[in-house]
Amino acid sequence: MVISEVVNDGIRLSVDGRLIEQVARFKYLGQWVSETWSLEGELRGRIEIARGAFNNMRSILCRRDLSFALRWRVVKCYIWSILLYGVETWTLKVKDINRPEAFEMWLIRRVLRILWTA
Structure with missing residues (x-):
């Protein structure tokens, strides 16, 4: 996840040659966290x-x-x-x-x- 006021789809991260999926939101400690922190x-x-x-x-x-x-x-x-x-x-x-x-x-x-x- 890229955390920013403006959603940016252009960032690509990889570990050991494997591309890491970018998500718009995920659940952390039972709460939904989004890219814009809304x-x-x-x-x-x-x-x-x-x-x-x-x-x-x-x-x-x-x-x-x-x-x-x-x-x-x-x-x-x-x-x-x-x-x-x-x-x-x-x-x-x-x-x-x-x-x-x-x-x-x-x-x-x-x-x-x-x-x-x-």
């Missing part, structure tokens, strides 16, 4: 997996008889670990930072039962 698809997928986990635990995380501090600790323990799995392979750009922040606001609103119109 995280859009990977980040969207991680957010959807975390959102699904939250929805599976909604009955616990939205209970009013538990304190917010306890519910938020559970969210950080379970939901954030799902979202941030493989973060060490991410190269974040400014536009990529906004997506996890928006997801965090979505989580806080759900846990506190605040309508999105409020």
